[in-house]
Amino acid sequence: MTLAPAPGSPTPPIDIAGGAAEATGRLSPPVVLLDDGFLDLLSQACADIRLDPGERAEASRDWWPLAMVWATEGKVGQVAGAIARPTSTDEVAAVLRLCADARVPVTPAGGRSSVVGGTVPVHGGVLLDLTELSGIEEVDATSGIVQVLAGTFGDAFEDELQAAHGLTVGHWPQSMSLSTVGGWIACRGAGQLSNRYGKIEDIVVGLEVVLADGTVVRTGGQPREAIGPDLTRLFVGAEGTLGVITRAWLQAWPTPHHTARGAWSFPTFSAALDAMRRITQRGAPVAVLRLYDGIESQRNFGELGVEATDNVLLAYDEGDTLMVGAAMAVVDAECAGARRLDDALVERWFGHRNEVSALEALISKGYVVDTMEISAPWSKLDAIYEAAVAAISAVPGTLAASAHQSHSYLTGACLYFTFAAQVAPDEREAYYRAVWDAGTRAVLAEGGSLSHHHAVGLNRARFLPEVLGEGFGVLTSIKAALDPHGICNPGKLGLPDPFGGEAWPGA
Secondary structure, eight states, X not given: OOOOOOOOOOOOSSOOTTOGGGOEEOOOSOOBOOOHHHHHHHHHHOSOEEOOHHHHHHHTOOSOHHHHHHHTTTEESOOOSEEEOOSSHHHHHHHHHHHHHHTOOEEEESSOOOSSSTXXXXXXXXXXXXXXXXXXXEEETTTTEEEEETTOBHHHHHHHHHHHHSEEOOOOOTTTTTOBHHHHHHTTOOOTTHHHHOOHHHHEEEEEEEOTTSOEEEEEOSTTOOSSSOHHHHHTTSTTSSOEXXXXXXXXXXXXXXXXXXXXXXXSHHHHHXXXXXXXXXXXXXXXXXXXXXXXXXXXXXXXTOOTTOEEEEEEEEEOHHHHHHHHHHHHHHTTTSEEXXXXXXXXXXXXXXXXXXXXXXXXXXXEEEEEEEEEEHHXXXXXXXXXXXXXXXXXXXXXXXXXXXXXXXXXXXXXXXXXXXXXXXXXXXXXXXXXXXHHHHHHHTTOOSOSSSOOTTTTXXXXXXXXXXHHHHXXXXXXXXXXXXXXXXXXXTOOOTTOSOSSTTO
């Protein structure tokens, strides 16, 4: 069954001082200019080309908090030379083929909700806006497989899937209304109910991808097939550097008909982490297990009587009545030694879980605010929590550093650090780099990962060669084979950049 697509549009993160039309680029790498001859060919490849300066500036930024600081100064990372808005895979292929022939960089973008500069067009060139590739195309309800176009916004996708088909894919990131299906996959995202439904790499069944030379490839599609390496995984998390995702086949579940919830206070963050480990390793896939340290517990739930001595653990599950009952029985047993709190805390979290307005408000007032999420084995989480909070707090200007744990797995979990600072306006970028260096170094030194679900983009690119080690050479070889002219999202993942310069100094 083919369904009518329904395009959405990105949400700007913050006003650009002086207006978008007057915005200038903050980054210094060489910019590839587009002449009239190329623009004529681009218009033949894609019917909808936008050249308005204000539109180009708005499309050239995302939700990277540092770029939001730049916006208060009338700047974006860099301004794309043109926006192409394809409505079909054929148009995507034509644009990429043209850009490869002309050696013009292409930056794929959907909802532009990246918080690490993943959709900043470092060298200008063409901004490939994929949001017209939108809508559910086919649903195999018997098998639980949904075919959806990559530019479909998350909220519209789930609304239609549940209302028309009684299904859910269970992927609920905080950026649900800001992000698209293709963005989830390109950045290997995680939803808030990932304990039950998995991260996006667990949900993806297959992909349609357009390579740099315009070749269209289809990957996956069959349950647990053994036909060589899994090519789907090659593009999941590649952040648009190896090709452009245009379609996805996703695993879906029946819409849940039963829910349960609970909240507890633990005396220490460590004790609560251990309870989460025991719950997970006993095989209870509770959709939500969220733990807040004392600072975040009071910040989020203080008006409900929570104090800074509380380390609040929230649990929520949904699905089949018997399965939910069994999972929550395990939670109750493993939290038996903690103090039970009112379930209203869970309802408060649900009521505020997708709010993003606080970030804009704080940055507009001159603060520097961001989050840093990582993953690590259970055995290392305590040390990482202590080391990273201490390292972030020690950077001059830091006002607060805290953490919560939001995704649990058999072998480990995600820690999500939040920091806020106030420094002189001309010191904000230097502080930002210093605090990210300090926090990341502390995490890596204690055995944690570079990222759990926000991906790499520009902000973490400087760490990737070190983190991947000899594997980075494998990645660069794959990049060279699939994109020999380096046109696909250059400047990202720390990959060699044929257009020259440092994408973000030190990145």
